[in-house]
Amino acid sequence: MKFDDGDEASFFKILRYDSRDYLQLPSVFAIKYLEKGNNKKQKFYLKTKFAGKKWSVRYEKINDEYYFKDGWLKFMKDNRLQTGDFLVFSLLSPPQNSIFQVIFYAPNGCFKPPINSSGKVKEERTRNKALESAKSFKSDNPFYSVTIKVSYLREWGLYVPKEFLRRYLLSDGEKFVNCVLEVSNGGKWGPIKCRDCKTCGKLFGGNWKKFRDENHLDVGDVCVLELMNETNKVLKVTIFRALLKSI
Structure with a gap:
């Protein structure tokens, strides 16, 4: 799959009460960008703008619905995500080695800075x-x-x-x-x-x-x-x- 200029491979999600160890993805987005023939399970990576690390999550299709599963809970915990947060996912590379950049907004509508390595020390203090x-x-x-x-x-x-x-x-x-x-x-x-x-x-x-x-x-x-x-x-x-x- 080739990403041309202007091809906005992105979607948003508002975290709800059932967003814990999985995240349900928009079906239209998953079908267009993530489905690869008979391969129904893939590993994807999530990154934030400032963190020097990536989080791996497992992508899975179950009964015509699409999810990020294993690894999603760790991503939530590491980035202090909570119910009501607004997340924007942008696909940065083709699905063979897919990386999503994720931007966070708090329930009050303000940008929510991600945690980086130095931020973790400050947060702990x-x-x-x-x-x-x-x-x-x-x-x-x-x-x-x-x-x-x-x-x-x-x-x-x-x-x-x-x-x-x-x-x-x-x-x-x-x-x-x-x-x-x-x-x-x-x-x-x-x-x-x-x-x-x-x-x-x-x-x-x-x-x-x-x-x-x-x-x-x-x-x-x-x-x-x-x-x-x-x-x-x-x-x-x-x-x-x-x-x-x-x-």
Whole structure:
């Protein structure tokens, strides 16, 4: 396949809640640029503009749908991608040795710089600062802290320690309870479901997703959840940012 001037081999994707270990590709694009006869599986490479590395992903066709699979989750984690991010993929070389350049935009519409080798060091220092700030948090009310992981930004929900869950949120024999999350500026989200999952608890559901998105939670942020009202299960959330954001 020859790429002529003006042949714009590119597509965009908005990451959704089910974007974890795979990414579904536009069928029209895959058929035009990626399908090679009977060869239904290929290795492709993803790169960003500033990073000095490439990530390999496996391309696969399943029941007339097309995916990036093995390697996609690592690409997401390494580049701090999250639900709502807008990604533009541009194919830079023919499919025999295909390389995509990927550009990121955050849910607020702003360009999201990719991580490079020096950026990783700076990011780690900033995340450590967020952890240290959270450790200095003090209150007479019961509280716990949690560092945001990729799974907490997906459908899994937010972690609640077992001891905190059973002592302050659930009554004997209960498996579910409704909570309210609030932040320092007075914003409130609820009811947010909280469930006993045997080894821990989790806050989940539509209102948790609204809280997550409207407060722009990102991987590495540290949240301190402080019990303000045990009767109404009101938890105040103080967020220590891992990275500076334009919100």
